[in-house]
Amino acid sequence: MKKVGIITLTKNANYGNVLQNIAMQKIVSELGFEAETILNLTNSTLFNKKFFSFANLVKWMLNYNGYRENEKRNENFRKCCSKNLQYSDVTYNNGRFSKEPTGYEYFITGSDQVWNPTFGFATEFELLGFVPKNRKISYAASFGVDNLDMLSESRKDDIRHYLAEFSSISVREDSGERIVRNLCSTPVETHVDPTLLLKRQEWEMLAIKPKFNLKKPYILVYMLGEISAEYQTAIKKLAKQNNAEIINALKGKCKFINPLEFIWLINNASYVCTDSFHASVFSIIFHTKLYIFNRRDQHANQNSRFTSLLRQCGIQKDKVIYKKNLEDSSIDWECVDKYIEKERERSFEYLKKALSKEKVVVNQIEILNKKDCCGCSACAQACVKKCITMRTDYEGFTYPEVDLSTCVQCGLCKKACPIINADSNSNEMLHYPAYAAFADIEDVRLRSSSGGIFTLLAENVLHKGGMVFGAAFDDEFMVSHIGIEHIEEITRLQGSKYLQSRIGNTYYEAKVALDAGRQVLYSGTACQIAGLKGYLKKEYPNLLTLDVLCHGVPSPKVWNRYLRSQEVLHNGHVRRTFFRHKKYGWKTFALLLEFSNNKAYERIFAEDPFMQMFLSNICLRPSCYACKFKNLSRPSDITIGDCWGIDNIYPEMDDDKGTSIVFVHSEKGMDLLKKIMGEMTYKEGNIEELLPNTADSRKSVSPHPNRNAFFAALDAGENCDELLKFVKPKVSIFGKVKRKLKTIVRMN
Numbered sequence: 167m168k169k170v171g172i173i174t175l176t177k178n179a180n181y182g183n184v185l186q187n188i189a190m191q192k193i194v195s196e197l198g199f200e201a202e203t204i205l206n207l208t209n210s211t212l213f214n215k216k217f218f219s220f221a222n223l224v225k226w227m228l229n230y231n232g233y234r235e236n237e238k239r240n241e242n243f244r245k246c247c248s249k250n251l252q253y254s255d256v257t258y259n260n261g262r263f264s265k266e267p268t269g270y271e272y273f274i275t276g277s278d279q280v281w282n283p284t285f286g287f288a289t290e291f292e293l294l295g296f297v298p299k300n301r302k303i304s305y306a307a308s309f310g311v312d313n314l315d316m317l318s319e320s321r322k323d324d325i326r327h328y329l330a331e332f333s334s335i336s337v338r339e340d341s342g343e344r345i346v347r348n349l350c351s352t353p354v355e356t357h358v359d360p361t362l363l364l365k366r367q368e369w370e371m372l373a374i375k376p377k378f379n380l381k382k383p384y385i386l387v388y389m390l391g392e393i394s395a396e397y398q399t400a401i402k403k404l405a406k407q408n409n410a411e412i413i414n415a416l417k418g419k420c421k422f423i424n425p426l427e428f429i430w431l432i433n434n435a436s437y438v439c440t441d442s443f444h445a446s447v448f449s450i451i452f453h454t455k456l457y458i459f460n461r462r463d464q465h466a467n468q469n470s471r472f473t474s475l476l477r478q479c480g481i482q483k484d485k486v487i488y489k490k491n492l493e494d495s496s497i498d499w500e501c502v503d504k505y506i507e508k509e510r511e512r513s514f515e516y517l518k519k520a521l522s523k524e525k526v527v528v529n530q531i532e533i534l535n536k537k538d539c540c541g542c543s544a545c546a547q548a549c550v551k552k553c554i555t556m557r558t559d560y561e562g563f564t565y566p567e568v569d570l571s572t573c574v575q576c577g578l579c580k581k582a583c584p585i586i587n588a589d590s591n592s593n594e595m596l597h598y599p600a601y602a603a604f605a606d607i608e609d610v611r612l613r614s615s616s617g618g619i620f621t622l623l624a625e626n627v628l629h630k631g632g633m634v635f636g637a638a639f640d641d642e643f644m645v646s647h648i649g650i651e652h653i654e655e656i657t658r659l660q661g662s663k664y665l666q667s668r669i670g671n672t673y674y675e676a677k678v679a680l681d682a683g684r685q686v687l688y689s690g691t692a693c694q695i696a697g698l699k700g701y702l703k704k705e706y707p708n709l710l711t712l713d714v715l716c717h718g719v720p721s722p723k724v725w726n727r728y729l730r731s732q733e734v735l736h737n738g739h740v741r742r743t744f745f746r747h748k749k750y751g752w753k754t755f756a757l758l759l760e761f762s763n764n765k766a767y768e769r770i771f772a773e774d775p776f777m778q779m780f781l782s783n784i785c786l787r788p789s790c791y792a793c794k795f796k797n798l799s800r801p802s803d804i805t806i807g808d809c810w811g812i813d814n815i816y817p818e819m820d821d822d823k824g825t826s827i828v829f830v831h832s833e834k835g836m837d838l839l840k841k842i843m844g845e846m847t848y849k850e851g852n853i854e855e856l857l858p859n860t861a862d863s864r865k866s867v868s869p870h871p872n873r874n875a876f877f878a879a880l881d882a883g884e885n886c887d888e889l890l891k892f893v894k895p896k897v898s899i900f901g902k903v904k905r906k907l908k909t910i911v912r913m914n
Contacts, residue, residue: 170194170521171254171270172203173292175278177210179243182361182444184425186277188250188372189360190305193514194274197521202252204267206291207259208874212240239422246424250372258291260869261788262537267296272521274303277338277360282310283317283325286878293328296535302331303520306338306357306513309345312470320723321881324560326350327567333523336516340477341470357516358478358509361447369451373430378419381411383436388415388445391461400488401439404457410436415445443471446486450479450506453499459488480505530568531579536788538585539565541719542697543669545579554579556668560881562723563666563787581703584696584801588794598830600856601839602809602819603848615662615746615755616808617826622842623712623804624687628653632685632708635676637667643729643740644722647672647690649679659689662745664780666719666787669694673701680706691716692795695802710838713800715807715827715863718790720780724880724889728776729759731886738763751822775886782893784870785877793866798853803835804828807863809856816849827856 172190175183187203194201205213247253257264267273273294279285280292288309294302314322326349329335335354337343346354361369385405389397405412413420413435415428423431432438433452438445441461449456458472476483479502486497531545531554541564546554553572556564566579580586604617611618624634628651635649636659646668650659667690676698679686685708688698692713699711729740738761747758750770757774759767771777779785795801809827813820828848830836857864870876876892 167198167200168271169269170199170201171256171267171273172201173206173273173275173294174203174280175287176203176205177208177212179212179240181425181428182442182447183278184243184247184251185429185444185448186360188425189364190274190277191251192368193360193363193517194521197514197517199271199521200252202254202270204254205257207257208261211236212243235421242422242424246426250426260871260873261290262791262869263296263535270301272301272303273297274305275307276304276336277306277308279308279310281307281325281342283314283321284311286874288325289874290328290536293325294332295328295533298532298534299331300333300523302333303336303517304332305336305517305520306359307336307342308338308471309342310471312341314345314349318560318881318883320558320560322349323557327557327559334520336520339470339474341474355516356474356478357513358506359444359447359475361444362451362478362506363510363513366451366453369429369448370433372426373433374424374426375430376420376423376427380413380431380434382434383408383410384413385410385437385439386413386415386431386435386445388438388440388442389459389461391441391459397439397459397488404437404439408436443475446472446475450475450481450502453497453502455497456486457488458486478505478509530570530573530575530577531566531583532568533565536563536565537792538789540585540691540693540697540789541565541666541787542584542694544582544584544673544697544701547669547671547673548578548582548701550576550578558723561785561877562721562726562880564668582697582700584693584700585789585794587700588696598832598836599850600827600829600853601848601850602812602816602825602856603828603846604819604823604825605846607845608823611824612748613657613660614824615660616752616806616824617846618824619806619826619828619842619846620689620712620714621656621660622845623710623838624656624659624689625653626838626841627685627687627710628656630685632687633676633679634659634687634689635672636689637663639663639743642726643743644668644726646670647694649675662714664720664745664777665722665725667694669697673698676709677702680709683708686710687712689714691719692800692802692805693789693793695800696795699801707834710804710834711802712804712806713795713802715805715857715861716790716793716796717781717862718783718786718793718867720776720785721787721877721880724779724785725776727880727889728886732759732767733761736761736763736765736767738765748823752824753822775890778890778893779876779886782870783867784873784893785880786867786869791866791869796864796866798829798857798864800831803832804830804839807857810861811856811858815851815855819847819849829853829857 174187191201207213256267275292275294281288329346329352330350332352335346335352336357338359340356343354343356387401429448432448432454435454437455438449439457440446441459446458533539543556545566546556551572551574553569554566557567558564603619605611605622610621614621627634633649633651635647637645638648638658640646645663645665647670649672676686676688687710689712695711695713733739740759741762742760744758746755748755750756754770756768756770757777806826806828809825812825819825830839872892879889
């Protein structure tokens with residue numbers, strides 16, 4: 167049986183989340199598919215894999231913030247979910263899948279507030295950015311808000327990009343339809359929540375009576391927002407008028423009920439007083455008298471959810487929306503059921519059509535997971551129709567966007583991609599030596615980040631009339647690749663630039679020079695070198711490539727935020743920057759900024775906010791957490807980088823002014839290196855000593871657990887001081903206890 171993967175809200179013990187998921191799986195199964203939900207474990211309190219962690223054990227013992235009660239409720243939810251839902255063995259956590267989500271014919275996102283950006287959703291995961299265009303479906307997806315005015319333009323552009331990749335979109339509210347129409351031209355329809363697709367009898371068969379005794383009649387109160395004094399007075403008055411008990415679904419004996427017990431309570435209540443969308447839905451399904459209250463909390467206005475629900479069910483607002491005087495307004499339930507049946511028919515028709523679309527074979531670049539794009543732009547430069555542009559997402563990284571109206575499906579973009587063709591891009595590890603080395607001219611070393619070897623190589627090529635390509639700062643102190651032809655231009659390429667460089671058209675410019683017979687030295691990160699070779703599609707004897715060892719590339723948007731905050735602080739414009747100033751030595755390098763008013767900023771890397779964010783791995787490009795080029799087999803002719811640990815390996819070569827590691831992958835690389843050996847001090851060594859397999863440049867780093875929250879705060883406009891709190895969060899009392907106990911254990 168063909169499988170459908172469902173993407174929905176699974177993080178918390180929320181009745182509506184679980185019930186709409188049960189309904190969605192049942193409907194998909196009725197349509198002839200096997201349905202599975204992919205769990206999102208990011209900050210999940212319901213499916214927490216670390217339940218038996220030390221911190222949680224302490225919380226259990228101390229019952230911190232009612233931890234034991236909350237965990238008991240979570241356990242009841244988990245039991246209900248395990249009996250009524252099918253989960254995939256693929257999970258998602260902090261931007262990464264546990265394994266590739268293969269084997270699914272289609273993916274459905276929805277229902278519930280999967281696209282509510284104020285709750286931290288509407289990410290690549292909920293917007294199915296990892297799914298091919300012809301296999302992604304949305305059903306009754308909710309933004310949960312009336313508009314996206316609270317978002318930055320870059321965040322809206324990101325959402326627009328993902329929505330444009332759907333062939334058609336289904337949303338739950340009329341306001342969601344307006345939002346989609348304002349963002350893109352993708353056809354959009356409004357459909358009812360999946361809970362309304364199951365009939366009353368089906369839900370009654372699923373409902374479970376709670377184990378505690380109940381007195382009838384009762385009024386069920388389920389408020390997720392604040393219950394004001396006014397609301398309390400109105401509910402008490404209603405209870406008195408009907409001689410009914412008031413039961414709060416979140417307190418007392420109801421505190422631990424599971425979702426199916428919750429709907430039993432709704433079905434058997436005299437009235438339901440709620441600000442919850444799904445409590446309202448089930449009141450309508452079970453024909454239970456209902457009063458809807460305006461939710462009072464910090465989130466954006468969510469009343470549009472009820473407006474659409476009542477319209478779809480044919481219920482007048484004044485019949486159920488709270489007014490100061492609660493009146494017993496009768497509802498024609500027979501008429502309501504007819505409205506719902508029409509909506510069911512529409513919804514089933516939409517789903518049948520969506521789940522029967524033929525797969526279309528595409529032959530253009532398609533980024534289904536951001537970790538599968540290094541941003542080199544080889545695809546854009548390879549496109550003969552120029553229908554690929556590099557679009558910047560809200561994190562500040564660029565990704566290819568294809569104009570399908572002009573694309574001819576030639577496939578050149580895919581052939582140029584270094585990620586798709588990663589296995590064929592690297593040379594075999596030949597038995598060329600590795601060296602610790604530095605330039606003999608001290609000034610060259612001091613102007614370089616490590617040993618100055620790049621400068622010697624570049625000078626050799628330029629002296630022969632060649633061209634050298636590398637990363638340089640532009641007028642705004644962002645980084646782009648440029649080509650140089652004169653010795654005096656080398657200073658622009660010297661020194662590390664700790665952010666992603668925009669390649670621009672330099673692959674094309676390098677090809678022009680190569681085709682003219684000129685020698686070219688192209689430098690960059692390993693993925694950029696692989697991108698160049700994918701673009702060129704053939705070997706050039708006059709091409710020399712050099713890659714630099716890389717920790718990962720931080721977001722240009724973070725760097726821009728940092729620079730602007732420094733300019734405000736120092737009341738001047740940046741006129742020079744140096745990431746690796748050696749005033750305090752090579753090992754304790756400092757970040758230097760000079761301003762137009764002659765002021766200067768200088769901090770060693772461990773104390774500078776940007777360097778802290780960079781080295782904590784919180785702001786790196788997604789592909790850097792799954793780098794395909796961090797090994798000894800590189801796509802370049804020569805690799806250079808810092809020779810950390812030289813003081814232990816060859817102490818005689820360590821004067822704290824910078825020593826490079828150099829290792830070679832080709833005869834061309836060896837020939838070039840030999841030409842500059844007379845200008846450098848070097849010592850041949852064992853690559854496993856000079857660059858051990860524990861080094862960050864030989865293995866992908868792990869994403870910081872707060873990465874998603876960090877970029878949300880960045881997009882919201884927070885400054886660098888505010889962003890730093892995500893790098894080093896406050897240590898909780900449990901963390902302090904854990905540290906103390908570990909210290910005691912070590913002492914004994």
